[in-house]
Amino acid sequence: MKIPYPRKGKAFPLQIVLVVPFLIQIFGAVSLVGYLSFKNGQRAVNDLAEQLIDRTSEVVNEHLKSYLSIPQTLNQINANAISREILDVRDRKTLGKYFWDQIQAYDLTYIGMGLTTGEGLGAARYDGKTITIDDWTAKPPNNTYTYATDNLGNRTQVNARWDWNNFNESWYTQPIAAGKPIWAKIVTGNYPTGPYIAASASRPIYDSQNRLLGMIAIDIHLLKLSDFLRSLNISQSGRVFLLERDGTLIASSGTEKPFILVNQGIRRLKAIDSSDPIIQNIAKHLQTSGFGSINQDTDFKLEVQGKRHFVDVVPWRDKYGLNWLMVVSVPEDTFMAQINANTRTTIALCLGALVVASVMGVFTSHWIVRPILRLNWASEAMASGNFNQIVESSSIRELNTLFNSFNHMAGQLHESFTALEKNKEKLEERVDERTTELKNTLGELQRTQSQIVQSEKMSSLGQLVAGVAHEINNPVNFIHGNLAHVQEYTQDLLALMQLYQQYNPYPAAEIQTVAEDIDLEFLQEDLPKMLSSMRVGTDRIRQIVLSLRNFSRIDEAEFKRVDIHEGINSTLMILQHRLKAKPEQPEIEVIKDYGTVPLVECYAGQLNQVFMNILVNAIDALEENNIKLTYQEIKENPSQIKIRTSVVNLMWLEVAIADNGVGISHEFQQRIFDPFFTTKPVGKGTGMGMSISYQIVTEKHGGKLECFSTPGKGTEFIIQIPLQLRND
Numbered sequence: 001m002k003i004p005y006p007r008k009g010k011a012f013p014l015q016i017v018l019v020v021p022f023l024i025q026i027f028g029a030v031s032l033v034g035y036l037s038f039k040n041g042q043r044a045v046n047d048l049a050e051q052l053i054d055r056t057s058e059v060v061n062e063h064l065k066s067y068l069s070i071p072q073t074l075n076q077i078n079a080n081a082i083s084r085e086i087l088d089v090r091d092r093k094t095l096g097k098y099f100w101d102q103i104q105a106y107d108l109t110y111i112g113m114g115l116t117t118g119e120g121l122g123a124a125r126y127d128g129k130t131i132t133i134d135d136w137t138a139k140p141p142n143n144t145y146t147y148a149t150d151n152l153g154n155r156t157q158v159n160a161r162w163d164w165n166n167f168n169e170s171w172y173t174q175p176i177a178a179g180k181p182i183w184a185k186i187v188t189g190n191y192p193t194g195p196y197i198a199a200s201a202s203r204p205i206y207d208s209q210n211r212l213l214g215m216i217a218i219d220i221h222l223l224k225l226s227d228f229l230r231s232l233n234i235s236q237s238g239r240v241f242l243l244e245r246d247g248t249l250i251a252s253s254g255t256e257k258p259f260i261l262v263n264q265g266i267r268r269l270k271a272i273d274s275s276d277p278i279i280q281n282i283a284k285h286l287q288t289s290g291f292g293s294i295n296q297d298t299d300f301k302l303e304v305q306g307k308r309h310f311v312d313v314v315p316w317r318d319k320y321g322l323n324w325l326m327v328v329s330v331p332e333d334t335f336m337a338q339i340n341a342n343t344r345t346t347i348a349l350c351l352g353a354l355v356v357a358s359v360m361g362v363f364t365s366h367w368i369v370r371p372i373l374r375l376n377w378a379s380e381a382m383a384s385g386n387f388n389q390i391v392e393s394s395s396i397r398e399l400n401t402l403f404n405s406f407n408h409m410a411g412q413l414h415e416s417f418t419a420l421e422k423n424k425e426k427l428e429e430r431v432d433e434r435t436t437e438l439k440n441t442l443g444e445l446q447r448t449q450s451q452i453v454q455s456e457k458m459s460s461l462g463q464l465v466a467g468v469a470h471e472i473n474n475p476v477n478f479i480h481g482n483l484a485h486v487q488e489y490t491q492d493l494l495a496l497m498q499l500y501q502q503y504n505p506y507p508a509a510e511i512q513t514v515a516e517d518i519d520l521e522f523l524q525e526d527l528p529k530m531l532s533s534m535r536v537g538t539d540r541i542r543q544i545v546l547s548l549r550n551f552s553r554i555d556e557a558e559f560k561r562v563d564i565h566e567g568i569n570s571t572l573m574i575l576q577h578r579l580k581a582k583p584e585q586p587e588i589e590v591i592k593d594y595g596t597v598p599l600v601e602c603y604a605g606q607l608n609q610v611f612m613n614i615l616v617n618a619i620d621a622l623e624e625n626n627i628k629l630t631y632q633e634i635k636e637n638p639s640q641i642k643i644r645t646s647v648v649n650l651m652w653l654e655v656a657i658a659d660n661g662v663g664i665s666h667e668f669q670q671r672i673f674d675p676f677f678t679t680k681p682v683g684k685g686t687g688m689g690m691s692i693s694y695q696i697v698t699e700k701h702g703g704k705l706e707c708f709s710t711p712g713k714g715t716e717f718i719i720q721i722p723l724q725l726r727n728d
Contacts, residue, residue: 052234053328056232056234056240059232060232060326063228067224067225068201068318068322070218071201071218072203072218074102074106074111074218075203079205079206083207083210089205089214095121097153099111099122099123099133100131103124107220107224108125109126109219109220109221110122110124110126110217111124111216112124112134112217113214114214114215114216115166115213116212117214118138119137120134120214126194132146133147133155140165144161144162146158170187170200171200171217172215175203176212179204180203183199183202184199184201185200186222186268187219188259190266195259197221198220199220200218200219201220201320222250225242225250225251228251237278238253238331239282240326240327242324243271243286243324244291244325245291245323245325246291247272247287248269248271249268250324252274252276252279254276254278257269270283271283272287277304277305281302281304282311282329291325294315295315297313297315299311309329309332311329312327312328313325390411490527494528497520559601559602560601561599562599562600563599564600564607565645567611571611572590575615585631586639588639589638589639590640590641591643592643593643594644594645595645596647597647601723602701602721603700606696609696610693610697610705611655613692613693615657617690618715622659622661625661639661641657647723651723653720653723654719654720656716656717656718657716657717658715658717660713661714663710663713663714673707674691675691693705697719697720702721703721704718704719705718705719706718
């Protein structure tokens with residue numbers, strides 16, 4: 001039986017059905033939007049110009065207020081500090097550093113002070129980068145010294161000397177005459193560092209009895225205003241510039257400088273003489289009514305080189321006497337160019353829409369066929385053994401149902417085949433993890449074992465040293481205490497002998513014979529010297545015993561407050577036999593630069609061990625270096641160990657131990673604190689000294705131990721520990 005099919009009517013291709021409506025919509029929407037945009041753009045040109053000018057004026061006004069208020073505010077702060085005697089105008093070095101700090105913190109060019117005595121001081125950044133200090137006396141010539149400074153504001157060297165007289169300068173005379181804070185006349189100069197055009201904020205200064213001391217002033221470089229105006233993106237042909245009331249140009253957003261060089265001198269430029277045609281024409285227009293007559297916001301349109309410009313002139317004043325004009329000019333074509341560009345863009349969009357719509361029609365036909373092709377490709381891939389197949393969903397519901405069923409089947413097959421691979425990978429990962437854990441555990445055990453052995457050695461050594469020192473101390477103290485009496489008795493006996501010789505100059509022959517046999521005169525002369533030498537010897541033994549007790553610190557296993565210098569000195573006393581001169585080399589010089597350091601909470605015995613390890617390494621390095629040199633060469637370049645102590649940030653003790661030995665290579669510096677690493681010959685070092693020292697400083701004291709070395713010049717170790725150790 002034949003199934004009857006309905007008769008086919010006239011059918012349109014799917015591409016035409018999809019493309020034509022879409023094309024009409026795109027063309028109509030773009031044309032309508034372009035037309036409305038063009039009409040609205042024409043009506044909005046004036047509004048946009050006014051908004052842009054107002055916004056630019058507000059930005060410039062706020063910048064001027066902020067930038068120009070800083071000098072006057074700082075002047076007031078400094079004047080108050082001087083009148084309250086917080087700052088002493090006679091202390092030039094301190095005041096110079098104070099000005100140096102202020103010019104470092106603010107974007108200023110110069111800050112200075114001139115006194116009624118003719119003296120003065122200032123800090124300057126003439127080149128915009130480097131800060132110098134000017135210090136001058138009252139009497140020229142060459143009364144001014146310009147000093148270079150370091151990064152702390154300290155004077156390092158004299159860069160130049162030149163003449164200066166306070167009483168001839170407007171920045172001094174004008175505020176003194178006014179008796180109040182003002183803006184002095186703009187100063188100019190062509191310095192080696194470049195052109196200098198600055199406005200000076202000046203103020204008289206008084207002492208606590210309201211007596212005039214002089215004035216204080218701060219300069220700001222006006223060329224920086226030009227840099228700011230150039231940063232305003234108003235338009236390529238737009239201009240923003242500032243004028244004085246006499247028409248002199250202060251700053252502009254153009255590339256032209258507001259000055260010219262005449263005979264190597266600076267001459268400021270009048271706006272009407274500017275080479276910029278926009279600035280020149282606007283200035284000439286304003287000159288017709290007078291620059292000084294503009295007292296309120298003035299708007300007008302001006303044609304320059306065939307183009308209309310919107311111009312806004314705003315007076316700008318402050319309470320310290322500044323009275324400028326701020327001019328903003330925007331060309332009309334800035335806005336019309338965009339409108340014309342939008343019109344051209346609209347036409348291009350219409351043409352592009354036709355092309356895009358046609359292309360999209362072709363892609364739409366593929367959009368329906370491609371999902372079915374993807375399903376076919378995925379089936380063929382699975383048949384070849386690639387089960388990792390996922391068919392992306394489609395926007396057609398029926399195809400989505402088929403794709404979901406296929407993806408579920410493919411996922412189950414993929415999971416089954418990948419399960420074995422995952423189990424294999426997990427097993428390999430577990431083996432690698434266990435191997436890594438065993439290696440880490442073994443390394444930790446080795447480090448712990450070496451630390452325990454070293455700690456036991458140092459503990460036993462400390463007990464032994466303390467015991468020996470104690471046993472020696474008692475008999476030595478006994479001898480030392482009785483030597484004074486022996487010396488007194490000897491002096492008495494010798495005095496008695498002299499009396500006897502005085503009253504009986506001719507004794508019996510037997511007595512004279514015995515006196516000659518024992519050399520009585522030599523005995524009388526040498527016996528007091530011998531007793532003095534014995535006393536010096538017992539003093540030396542007592543100092544060594546005290547150093548041994550201080551170094552061992554057997555009674556200080558816990559942390560406590562100690563004098564860190566005492567520990568360093570005790571360590572040096574123990575190492576004295578290695579520091580003193582030997583036949584083959586002169587004495588190793590120890591330079592102590594001890595700062596004012598309070599008592600430090602620490603594990604004193606362990607910290608002494610750190611000092612011992614570092615000092616022994618320094619002595620080894622110096623001896624290694626001296627092997628290659630003759631005695632005379634060593635004497636000309638003596639071996640030195642420098643020890644410096646200081647307090648850092650009120651919370652940290654810093655001990656720096658430096659030598660001028662052979663140094664350590666960069667490669668070895670990175671491993672200097674590793675356990676068992678040593679650069680010494682076999683049998684001379686265990687490689688644990690610096691590792692244990694690092695752990696004592698960092699772990700036991702919560703500090704830092706750093707090594708800085710230059711091969712051939714020396715090595716420096718810096719220890720930092722907190723002044724108060726928290727034993728949590």
